[in-house]
Amino acid sequence: MKTIRPEDYRHILFFTGAGMSAESGVPTYRGAGGVWRSYRWEEYACQDAFDADPEKVLRFHELRRKSVLACQPHAGHEAVARLEGEHPQVTVVTQNIDGMHQRAGSRRVLELHGSLWRLRCPQHGIREDIGEAYRRYRCEDCGNWLRPDITWFGDMLDSFVMGQAAQAIRSCDLFVSIGTSGVVWPAAGFPQAARDGGARCIEINPEANEMSSLYHESIRGTAGEVLPGLFSS
Numbered sequence: 001m002k003t004i005r006p007e008d009y010r011h012i013l014f015f016t017g018a019g020m021s022a023e024s025g026v027p028t029y030r031g032a033g034g035v036w037r038s039y040r041w042e043e044y045a046c047q048d049a050f051d052a053d054p055e056k057v058l059r060f061h062e063l064r065r066k067s068v069l070a071c072q073p074h075a076g077h078e079a080v081a082r083l084e085g086e087h088p089q090v091t092v093v094t095q096n097i098d099g100m101h102q103r104a105g106s107r108r109v110l111e112l113h114g115s116l117w118r119l120r121c122p123q124h125g126i127r128e129d130i131g132e133a134y135r136r137y138r139c140e141d142c143g144n145w146l147r148p149d150i151t152w153f154g155d156m157l158d159s160f161v162m163g164q165a166a167q168a169i170r171s172c173d174l175f176v177s178i179g180t181s182g183v184v185w186p187a188a189g190f191p192q193a194a195r196d197g198g199a200r201c202i203e204i205n206p207e208a209n210e211m212s213s214l215y216h217e218s219i220r221g222t223a224g225e226v227l228p229g230l231f232s233s
């Protein structure tokens, strides 16, 4: 496999999807074992479900937190985090909500779809909450139900995070997409935006998909196999 010299690039951006965490044991979305094959999102992952039965939805998210905490970041997450320590500008833009990049040591991570590790009070804003069980289901200041800070089905994306991601994509000169099927919009438009901005675009995915032709290069392997050997000076 050809290696990339990080010093040839000013700003390296990793764009990750569910496949990035697959080797850690976090199920992908569409593949076999995907979470929405076992649960109906209408009952657990939309505002209407939360309004109807907040405790049921919070308990479901506690199960997801427990299963993610049982998983560990893999060598691919570690390679991404290591590069951030060695290169002046590395950004991770992720569709994942599992916090694996941060657990591996990445600091500049833009989470497009929120995080399993945060809750949101409609009046008092975001609360970090890490652990299997939530510390509390209701805001200690106002008593409102705390909602997982995740982009559920039917939600708008966080415009501030989207703006930061768009800016990072415009400014990067190497765009490395890992483990995304490219069907969830607007994130699916990012490879084209990076390419239009002049970045070299590389895909790491064991399988081709309809977005694959947008990339200058597609590496057919898994994140854990490919990333540790991808960069060398």
Ligand code: NAD
Binding pocket: 016, 017, 018, 019, 020, 021, 022, 023, 026, 027, 028, 029, 030, 031, 095, 096, 097, 098, 099, 113, 178, 179, 180, 181, 182, 183, 184, 204, 205, 206, 207, 209, 221, 222, 223, 224
């Ligand atoms: P997706 O499930 O639609 O696609 C996963 C992609 O990863 C596929 O193209 C598959 O070929 C590839 N893949 C599988 N194993 C891989 C590996 N080991 N290395 C590299 N690639 C691999 O995922 P998506 O495009 O991210 O879209 C799904 C949505 O679901 C996202 O919005 C995301 O927020 C959410 N989601 C998040 C998580 C998580 O936080 N870990 C898990 C499932 C779904």
